[in-house]
Amino acid sequence: MCFQEFLKQTSSCYNAELESVDFRNKYEEARIKINSWVEKQTQDKIKDLVEEGILNNITTLVLVNAIYFKGTWEQQILKSWSEKAHFRLNKLKTQMKTQNFIIFCIFILEMPYEGKELNMLIFLPREILDDSTGLERLEKLLTYEKFMEWTSPEKMDLTKVDVCLPRFQMEEKHNLKKVLTRMGMVDAFDDRKCNFSGKMCENLFLFEATHKSVVEMNEEGIEVAAATEASFCYLRTTAKQYFTADHPFLFFNCHNLNRNILFTGRFCSPCVRIS
Incomplete structure (x- = not known):
C-alpha cells in the first residue's frame, strides 16, 4: 500500500487528517496549535495536552487523537433531591465465608442515556471489606468474560429503584511511555531498534506518549473527554430496592447493541481530584 492510499484509508476509516507544521523552526508554535485543536x-x-519541552527541533511527527462524549440520563435526577452525604472510605471488619471461600457480592446498576443506544454500568462492592475498600478485590476478580456474564440481559432485572450517586469530576494524565514499556513495547522507544519503515520514513522512533482524560458526572448526565464520561434502571439484585454509591465503585460506558466498552473508570473519593 502506498503512502497516499494509507492516508486515504486513515481519513475515511478513522477521520484522521495529516497536517504539515514546521517543527524544526517553529516547534513551540506547533505545540500551541496541537493543544488548540x-x-x-x-x-x-x-487543555495543554502537549506540555512545554515535549517537542523540539528534531520532532518529526506527532500523532494526536481526541474523544468527547456528553450523555444525558434518560430519566434525569432532580437537582432538588441533591443533598450532602458521607462517602465511606473506612474499612469494616465484615466478610462472609462459606466452605473457606469468601463470598464477594456486588451490585450492578445500568442507567441508560437518552435514546438508549448507550448506557452507564456501575459496579458497586456490597461492603467495604476489612483488608480493602472492596474495590481492589472486585478489580482482581473482574475479567472480560465475567463482565459479559454479569451484565448479560438474562441476569439483569428491570426494577424500580431509588438511586443515590455522588457528583464528581475527575481529571487524569498518564505518561504512556512508562506503561507501554512495562507491557513490553520497548523497541518503539529505542532509536537503535525501532522500525516504522512500513508506513513512515526510516529513522523514526517514538519519543513520548501521553493520555489525558476528564470525566464529570452530575444530575443531568455524564461528560467525558479524552485525548491520546430516576426511577427505572437495571439492577442486578433481588432484595434491594435502592442503590447507594457511598463507597468506591467502577463505572463503564457501553454501547447497547454490541456491548462494547467505550470507556471505563474508577471512583474512589469525592475529595480528591487527580491531575
Missing part, C-alpha cells in the same frame, strides 16, 4: 475537539475540557 485538542481543546476544540473536547469542548475546552482538555
